[in-house]
Amino acid sequence: xxxxxxxxxxxxxxxxxxxxxxxxxxxxxxxxxxxxxxxxxxxxxxxxxxxxxxxxxxxxxxxxxxxxxxxxxxxxxxxxxxxxxxxxxxxxxxxxxxxxxxxxxxxxxxxxxxxxxxxxxxxxxxxxxxxxxxxxxxxxxxxxxxxxxxxxxxxxxxxxxxxxxxxxxxxxxxxxxxxxxxxxxxxxxxxxxxxxxxxxxxxxxxxxxxxxxxxxxxxxxxxxxxxxxxxxxxxxxxxxxxxxxxxxxxxxxxxxxxxxxxxxxxxxxxxxxxxxxxxxxxxxxxxxxxxxx
Amino acid sequence: xxxxxxxxxxxxxxxxxxxxxxxxxxxxxxxxxxxxxxxxxxxxxxxxxxxxxxxxxxxxxxxxxxxxxxxxxxxxxxxxxxxxxxxxxxxxxxxxxxxxxxxxxxxxxxxxxxxxxxxxxxxxxxxxxxxxxxxxxxxxxxxxxxxxxxxxxxxxxxxxxxxxxxxxxxxxxxx
Numbered sequence: 001x002x003x004x005x006x007x008x009x010x011x012x013x014x015x016x017x018x019x020x021x022x023x024x025x026x027x028x029x030x031x032x033x034x035x036x037x038x039x040x041x042x043x044x045x046x047x048x049x050x051x052x053x054x055x056x057x058x059x060x061x062x063x064x065x066x067x068x069x070x071x072x073x074x075x076x077x078x079x080x081x082x083x084x085x086x087x088x089x090x091x092x093x094x095x096x097x098x099x100x101x102x103x104x105x106x107x108x109x110x111x112x113x114x115x116x117x118x119x120x121x122x123x124x125x126x127x128x129x130x131x132x133x134x135x136x137x138x139x140x141x142x143x144x145x146x147x148x149x150x151x152x153x154x155x156x157x158x159x160x161x162x163x164x165x166x167x168x169x170x171x172x173x174x175x176x177x178x179x180x181x182x183x184x185x186x187x188x189x190x191x192x193x194x195x196x197x198x199x200x201x202x203x204x205x206x207x208x209x210x211x212x213x214x215x216x217x218x219x220x221x222x223x224x225x226x227x228x229x230x231x232x233x234x235x236x237x238x239x240x241x242x243x244x245x246x247x248x249x250x251x252x253x254x255x256x257x258x259x260x261x262x263x264x265x266x267x268x269x270x271x272x273x274x275x276x277x278x279x280x281x282x283x284x285x286x287x288x289x290x291x292x293x
Numbered sequence: 294x295x296x297x298x299x300x301x302x303x304x305x306x307x308x309x310x311x312x313x314x315x316x317x318x319x320x321x322x323x324x325x326x327x328x329x330x331x332x333x334x335x336x337x338x339x340x341x342x343x344x345x346x347x348x349x350x351x352x353x354x355x356x357x358x359x360x361x362x363x364x365x366x367x368x369x370x371x372x373x374x375x376x377x378x379x380x381x382x383x384x385x386x387x388x389x390x391x392x393x394x395x396x397x398x399x400x401x402x403x404x405x406x407x408x409x410x411x412x413x414x415x416x417x418x419x420x421x422x423x424x425x426x427x428x429x430x431x432x433x434x435x436x437x438x439x440x441x442x443x444x445x446x447x448x449x450x451x452x453x454x455x456x457x458x459x460x461x462x463x464x465x466x467x468x
């Protein structure tokens with residue numbers, strides 16, 4: 001029997017095993033099965049805890065039973081998690097950054113960095129090119145000390161906090177105006193509009209790569225970008241992991257292009273030199289218990 | 294009045310096609326996301342979007358191809374969200390026990406092993422394999438369903454089959 005024959009039989013057997021379910025009524029509010037992912041993921045987190053000790057700092061706390069809070073907001077004791085792979089532009093060196101960040105601005109955060117030349121199954125294979133391990137975290141991400149700007153200055157689009165992202169306007173026109181005004185204010189006097197838009201595109205990418213961006217804000221930011229003057233739109237643009245979506249870019253005078261990519265749901269995928277995935281973890285330094293869209 | 298009647302007929306036609314395609318699409322999504330509950334959610338999401346648009350279903354074949362493409366796209370998005378958790382899970386998965394030397398059980402074990410390798414294929418290769426070998430689509434229809442070129446379908450299928458063949462050979466050699 002060939003692999004092709006086996007494939008036909010195996011795929012049909014798996015499909016036939018899907019239990020019959022009636023089509024739900026359309027056009028009416030429905031119950032989501034969002035509880036399934038956190039419950040399955042919590043089980044996964046418990047299973048992997050022992051196997052992943054070599055990658056993650058042991059923690060004294062017991063594995064939590066995940067209760068899914070709405071809209072990807074961490075429950076008590078949980079933290080935001082992100083996995084960011086970046087081609088740092090130095091001989092194919094890829095940096096993998098895992099970041100654990102609490103919802104509260106002043107809370108402690110931590111990070112784990114791995115560097116390597118190869119990506120396997122969406123993770124960097126560490127080796128040969130630099131540091132692997134937990135790096136110092138701090139308080140008031142991305143600050144380290146309570147006296148840092150991140151703890152003391154007001155949040156904005158260029159320096160957002162989780163709370164700011166949760167309460168910011170979802171109107172693309174308002175966001176666009178605020179971003180442009182902030183870009184012009186932060187950049188040198190006399191900066192032209194194009195340079196300001198370039199800075200805005202870069203900062204939106206950074207914001208989306210960070211934690212705590214609600215899905216509807218991600219979609220609104222995509223609309224802000226789509227309305228930027230002269231923005232180039234590329235269908236099927238791939239991020240560092242080859243995940244494809246719609247790319248928006250500006251040429252950069254020194255670095256080729258500044259680009260951001262969104263999937264069909266308006267969620268951020270990264271850029272040609274970066275991939276980003278977000279999730280929720282049961283504590284600092286722990287594997288994610290569920291991933292967010 | 295005539296317009297109202299026409300609208301009712303169109304809504305009924307849409308409802309009919311959606312009902313008819315519900316389970317085939319749930320099964321397709323289940324092969325792409327591995328989980329029948331998530332698969333039903335994926336298809337329901339597509340249906341809600343289609344229902345709001347109330348499209349003309351005069352060309353049923355074209356409409357079903359459109360639905361299939363929507364399911365493939367949404368399955369891909371859903372799969373992306375769970376991929377990281379699965380990577381951690383895969384690291385912890387214990388090796389399967391050796392099955393009894395029974396022909397049917399061995400076939401089931403071979404299928405389980407093969408599907409495990411299909412699940413770990415890159416997303417595009419997995420989509421090509423499911424559409425070609427489960428849905429029985431031509432290379433051209435597969436290209437349209439995923440939104441890629443014919444050449445990419447051919448190369449993705451070739452790479453996937455080559456990889457699966459190699460992995461299944463390793464599986465046979467180990468037994």
